[in-house]
Amino acid sequence: MIKKLQVKSLFKTYGDFELNNVTFDVPCGTVVGLIGENGAGKSTVIKSILGCTHPDKGEILFESKNIDLLSDKEKQKIAFVLDDTGLPMELTLSELNKVLISIFDKWDQGKFNFLLGRMNLPKDKTIKNFSKGMKMKAAIAVALSYDNELLILDEPTGGLDPVSRDEIIEMLYDYIQNENKSVLISSHITSDLEKLCDYIVYLNKGKVVLNEEKDALLEKFVIYSCDENDLKELDRKKVVRIMRRAYGADVMQLKEDVPERFSYRKAGLEDIMLFYSKGVSL
Amino acid sequence: MNIFISNTSGKSLYEQIYEQIKNSILDGTLKEGEALPTIRGLAKDLRISVITTSRAYSDLERDGYIYSVTGKGSFVSERSREFVREKNLTEMEDYILKAVKIANRCALKEEEFIETVRLIFRG
Amino acid sequence: MKGLLIKDFYNIKKQIIWYIGMIIIFFSISVAVKNIAFMVSIGMLVTISIPLTAIAYEEKESWQKFIVASGMSKKIIVFEKYLLGLIFFAVSSAGYVAVFFILGENASSLTEVLIPVFLQLLILSAILPPVFKFGVEKARTFTIIIVVIIMLVLVGFLNYALNIGKDVEIIICVVLSIISAVFTALSYILSVKIYNKKEF
Numbered sequence: 001m002i003k004k005l006q007v008k009s010l011f012k013t014y015g016d017f018e019l020n021n022v023t024f025d026v027p028c029g030t031v032v033g034l035i036g037e038n039g040a041g042k043s044t045v046i047k048s049i050l051g052c053t054h055p056d057k058g059e060i061l062f063e064s065k066n067i068d069l070l071s072d073k074e075k076q077k078i079a080f081v082l083d084d085t086g087l088p089m090e091l092t093l094s095e096l097n098k099v100l101i102s103i104f105d106k107w108d109q110g111k112f113n114f115l116l117g118r119m120n121l122p123k124d125k126t127i128k129n130f131s132k133g134m135k136m137k138a139a140i141a142v143a144l145s146y147d148n149e150l151l152i153l154d155e156p157t158g159g160l161d162p163v164s165r166d167e168i169i170e171m172l173y174d175y176i177q178n179e180n181k182s183v184l185i186s187s188h189i190t191s192d193l194e195k196l197c198d199y200i201v202y203l204n205k206g207k208v209v210l211n212e213e214k215d216a217l218l219e220k221f222v223i224y225s226c227d228e229n230d231l232k233e234l235d236r237k238k239v240v241r242i243m244r245r246a247y248g249a250d251v252m253q254l255k256e257d258v259p260e261r262f263s264y265r266k267a268g269l270e271d272i273m274l275f276y277s278k279g280v281s282l
Numbered sequence: 283m284n285i286f287i288s289n290t291s292g293k294s295l296y297e298q299i300y301e302q303i304k305n306s307i308l309d310g311t312l313k314e315g316e317a318l319p320t321i322r323g324l325a326k327d328l329r330i331s332v333i334t335t336s337r338a339y340s341d342l343e344r345d346g347y348i349y350s351v352t353g354k355g356s357f358v359s360e361r362s363r364e365f366v367r368e369k370n371l372t373e374m375e376d377y378i379l380k381a382v383k384i385a386n387r388c389a390l391k392e393e394e395f396i397e398t399v400r401l402i403f404r405g
Numbered sequence: 406m407k408g409l410l411i412k413d414f415y416n417i418k419k420q421i422i423w424y425i426g427m428i429i430i431f432f433s434i435s436v437a438v439k440n441i442a443f444m445v446s447i448g449m450l451v452t453i454s455i456p457l458t459a460i461a462y463e464e465k466e467s468w469q470k471f472i473v474a475s476g477m478s479k480k481i482i483v484f485e486k487y488l489l490g491l492i493f494f495a496v497s498s499a500g501y502v503a504v505f506f507i508l509g510e511n512a513s514s515l516t517e518v519l520i521p522v523f524l525q526l527l528i529l530s531a532i533l534p535p536v537f538k539f540g541v542e543k544a545r546t547f548t549i550i551i552v553v554i555i556m557l558v559l560v561g562f563l564n565y566a567l568n569i570g571k572d573v574e575i576i577i578c579v580v581l582s583i584i585s586a587v588f589t590a591l592s593y594i595l596s597v598k599i600y601n602k603k604e605f
Contacts, residue, residue, distance in 0.1 A: 031331065050474035052605040075476025086471025090416045090462065099415070102408035103475060173326035198333040215294065215334055 002028040003064070004150050004182040005049070010058035012044055017206065019044055019055070024201045024211050026150065029179045031172070033197035033214070034186040035269060037277055041206040042186040043083065046154045049184075050080055062150070076105055079148040083155040085139040089128035093121060093138060104146040112145035119167065133164030140171055151175055153185045157192050165192055172196060190269035194218070200269065204276050221267035222255045223275075234259070234282060241279030252279065283311050287328055295330055299338035307347050307358055308370055318348060318356040409472070409485040413459045420458050424451045424493075428500055435504045444504045445521040448497030452525040453532065453552075456490040461541040470605035479600045483537065487593055490529045498522045519578045520559060523585040528555050530585075530592035538599045 005026040012019040019041045026032045034042050047053040049060055051067065060067045062078060087096065093116055101107050116123060119137045127135060136156055143151055151172075157165040169192055175181055187193055193200070200217050202210040210217065221240065227248050238257040243250045252275040258264050267275070283306045287298050306312045318339070319327065325335040339356055342348045346365075350356045385395045414421065431447035463469050472482055505518045531551045535544040 030333065047470075047605065050470075051476075052470050052473050054602070054604065070476070072476045072478055078476070080474045082467065082470055082474065084467045084470075086467045086469075086474075088412055088416045088462070088468050089466045090418070091412070095415045099408045099412040102406075102411065103472075103477065169329070170326075173322075173329075176332065177320075177322045177326065179322065195329045196331060198331045213333060214331055215296065215337070219294065 004028045004062070005184065006059075006061040006064075007045065007049065008059045008061070010045065010048060010055045010060070012041075012048065012053070012055045017041070017044075019048075019206045022058070022203070022206070022208055024208060026182050026184050027199070028182055029176075030198040031176060031183040031185065031196050032199045032201060033190075033193040034184060034201050034203060035190055035193060035273065036186075036188065036203035037273065038188055040203045042188075042203055043154055045203070046080075046152055046184075046186055049152060050078070051075070073105055076146065077149045079143040079146070079151045081136070081139045081143050081151070081153040081156050083158065085135050087127050087135065087139060087142070090126055092124050092126055094123040096127070096138075096142070100142065100145075106147040108145050108147070112141060115141040115144060115171075133160045136160060137164065137167065137171075140168060144171065144175060149181055151181065151183045153183070155187055156185065157187060157189055165189075169196060188273075190273065194269055202273065202276070204273075209276055210272070217272070218266065218268065220254060221252050221272055221275075222258055222264035223250055223252050223267050223271055224258060224262040224264035225250050226262065230262075231282065236282045239282040241275040242282055243275060243279045250275075285324070285328065287330065295334045296338040296341070299324075299328075299335065300341050303338070303342055304345075304347055308366055308373070310366075312358045314358055314360045316358045318358065320355050406481050406485055406488075409477075409482065410489065412468075413485070413489055416462050417455070417458050421455065424455065425496075427451070428496065432500050432504065436507050439508055441501065441504050441508065441517060444500050448500055449521060449525050449528070452490055452493045452497050453528055453548075455493045456486045456529070456533065457536060457541050457548075459489060460486060460536060464540055464542075467605070473605055480597050483593065483596045483600050486533065487529075487589070487596075490533070494522075494525050494529065497525060514574070516574050516578065519581070523581045524555065524559055526585040526589055527559075528552055530589045531555060534592055534595045534599055537596045537603070 003025045007022060007024050010019050010022040017039070022041070022045055024032070024034075034045065036042050044053060048055045048058075049067065062070060062074075065074070067075075088099075091099070097109060097112055100112075101109065113123075116138075119141060121130075121134060121138055121141065127138065130138065140153075140156065143153075153172075156168055160168070172183060172185070173196070176183060183196075185193065185197070194214070197214050200210065200212060200214050201208060212220070225248055226234075231242065231249055231251075234251065235257070238253060240252045240254065242252070252267055252271065255264075255266075283303070285299060285302045287295055291298060293301070303312070303318065312318070318324075321335045321339055322332055325332045328335070339348065339350070343350060343356070346359055346361075348356050349359050382395070390398075427447050428444075428451060431443045435441055435444035469482070473479065501518045501522060505515075528551065532544065532548045535547050535551075538544070539547070
């Protein structure tokens with residue numbers, strides 16, 4: 001499969017935070033979800049791709065070309081939605097339109113106005129008076145109003161109500177109706193991503209723990225409960241993580257490794273994140 | 283055609299889509315040559331990933347129910363009614379086999395079994 | 406570039422209107438009391454404050470992250486802030502020159518007009534690199550120190566220059582203008598270097 005974006009062996013240290021050998025791809029025409037707890041390094045990865053931070057080591061390729069070597073016009077093929085939107089707060093959206101015409105080479109005013117109408121965003125109200133959801137929708141409208149090929153979103157649904165989240169997901173589905181467009185979306189709210197994403201990259205403490213096709217990942221792990229005596233009998237190597245409770249323990253394990261006597265349930269993305277971050281090895 | 287997916291069903295999403303489209307073809311809801319929803323359109327409608335949908339479609343294509351034209355989309359295969367009949371008969375036989383197994387379990391006589399079938403068949 | 410300027414004008418519209426109002430008021434006072442000092446002090450304040458206000462807004466709303474991510478060249482992003490300063494440098498300088506012509510040479514000397522003109526440029530050039538490096542808030546103390554030092558040096562220099570007569574005055578002005586231009590260019594180059602290393 002043709003790769004739209006390749007992140008190769010990214011390292012970055014500041015203070016006690018580090019990105020450690022982060023490697024993953026965004027194949028052409030797919031949606032990749034970058035998940036992890038707050039502080040896992042998702043934003044740093046995204047900022048590195050967008051040129052807002054400089055990794056200590058590693059390489060990022062867009063359409064097989066190092067991002068540092070892209071021309072200004074080529075960089076505009078990568079659209080983005082920042083967690084804090086970055087929009088100038090004192091402007092109205094119709095003023096913003098006038099600004100962005102001269103910033104984005106392929107800015108489409110008609111499309112912008114259409115999207116604002118569809119999302120019921122007022123054109124003559126200053127952005128600072130918008131609610132959080134409206135700001136985020138405005139930022140997404142900006143990203144969708146010029147011709148680009150890769151859309152990168154940093155926590156676009158964080159802190160939003162379910163209705164706004166759904167409207168945002170709807171817009172992302174519209175974006176990927178064109179099969180040449182790819183999306184990289186970071187989030188710690190996995191329920192939105194469980195639907196949309198083709199691939200999941202799970203980042204934990206700056207490292208890529210899992211990088212798989214979502215359907216396969218959701219079939220991969222299962223969870224079952226047992227007591228301390230059961231724990232002693234389990235095959236240590238096959239247990240991925242356990243979480244001890246006051247009255248028992250929960251075990252996450254590959255589906256095919258579960259001993260027959262236990263009845264289990266499939267682990268969702270949130271379970272997987274929880275077990276990797278809070279659970280321990282046996 | 284309607285497609286419903288369930289997260290609580292034991293079956294994976296792509297299997298559910300596969301089954302429902304197959305059934306719509308077999309029962310004639312989807313006619314020969316009729317266009318299917320686009321992969322990306324269906325993914326959006328069902329709020330599932332593109333890969334899941336395309337996997338269901340490629341399995342349907344592999345099993346001969348649909349065919350794809352690059353740039354145009356996917357269509358219900360144009361084949362003789364025999365094929366559909368064949369598929370339906372196979373499915374029917376599967377169910378009869380199951381029914382017979384249950385009949386054997388409670389030692390039902392052949393005549394009794396056929397009589398039951400006859401009653402049901404006549405409604 | 407154009408987009409960036411339009412954005413700044415929209416974003417700090419209120420402040421710009423307010424500052425222009427102040428220029429008009431101080432201009433009138435200068436003419437009324439026949440003292441260029443009023444116009445000079447407000448002109449200086451406006452030239453320095455406008456780019457700093459614009460940058461402070463950008464930091465607050467993380468526009469800088471947005472514009473860097475959009476792929477805009479960092480040279481252009483930095484240059485636009487210098488240009489914004491230069492636009493108001495031109496407005497203020499025009500004000501000084503206007504006061505000078507209205508009052509006539511008896512009320513103020515050419516040096517008295519030109520020194521503050523270059524002074525604006527020197528201060529602007531001295532404070533923009535640290536502002537790009539540390540942000541408006543953190544560079545504030547530094548900004549104040551720089552302004553005071555440059556003012557003291559130049560005022561001392563001015564007193565000295567006024568004592569040496571008209572012929573030397575012109576030479577001093579020419580030298581000062583060259584120094585200011587070179588200083589501004591170097592400041593820009595330094596700011597671009599700082600911006601290239603900056604993380605958003």
